[in-house]
Amino acid sequence: MAVINLTPGQSANIALSGRFLVARRVSGTVFCDDPATQLPEFSLRQGDNIDFSGMSVRSVRVTNKGTIAAQIDVESSPVRIISSDGGAVTVTGGELQRIVEPINVTATATVEDGNMTSLSQSAVDDALDVDIPAGQKVQVIGASVDKRRTVILQNISATETECRVGGPNVAAGRGALFTGSKAAPASLEFDTVGAVHVFNNSAQAAKISVMWGKR
Known part of the structure; x- marks a missing residue:
């Protein structure tokens, strides 16, 4: 059946060739009735599947009761x-009918055979x-213009030192705890393109190794 466009207040008659009336798409505020059989007025919504069995209704009237144009x-x-009507995506009872065109996205992963793998x-x-x-406190790596960067830090101090990792305000009792030594290195990996600072909260010198991957 052809798409029907209704201006506010406009009505149209729809002949019924079967007992069911299927609402493929309804946008706007649309009501349905049948003056010939005194069928009461009711709201017509997308996804409705109306059964007229046992009734003498041969046609129905649809009316746009909204303030904007409606389409059914x-x-x-x-x-x-x-x-569904065969579209790629169909939502019953909503305004979204289907998604046909591809959507451009920027991602850092690929999907193959249903499995997602990070690039x-x-x-x-x-x-x-x-x-x-x-x-x-020392800045161990500066800010980057790369779209993505993974930073890896290791605490390889000669003796165990307690450090804190964070931004320019990192200090004692502030930032991620980072305790380790060369004999038992502590590692920390995170994604950031911002500058990273380390505060040494110990009584002895600390040594931090730095590497990063970028895209």
């Missing part, structure tokens, strides 16, 4: 229709170990 696509059928970094870089005096 209905079909009269001798059998109940439950399946590997395209380059790896590193820097000289960073020495941090006791009670001092």
Whole structure:
């Protein structure tokens, strides 16, 4: 059946060739009735599958009761229709009918055979170990213009040191705890394109190794 466009207040008659009236698409505020049989007025919504069996209704009137244009696509059928209309996506009872065109997205993963796999970094870089005096804060890696960067830090101090990792305000009692030594390195990996600072909260010097992957 053809799509029917209704301006506010406009009505149209729909002949019924079967006992069911299927609302393929309904946008706007649409009501349905039948003056000939005194069928009471009721709201017509997308996804409705109306059964007129046992009634003498041969046609129905649809009316746009809203303040904006309405569009309906209905079909009269001798059998109940439950399946979708063949679109890629169909939402019953809502405004979204289907999605046909591809959607452009930016992602850092691929999907193959239903499994998602993260894309590997395209380059790896590193820097000289960073020495941090006791009670001092040092920037171990600066900000980057890369779209994505994974930073890996290791605490490889000569003796166990307690450090804190964070932004420019990192200090004692503030930031991620990062305790380790060369004999038992502590590692920390996270994604950031911002500058990273480390505060040495110990009485002895700390040494931090730095590497990163970027895309």
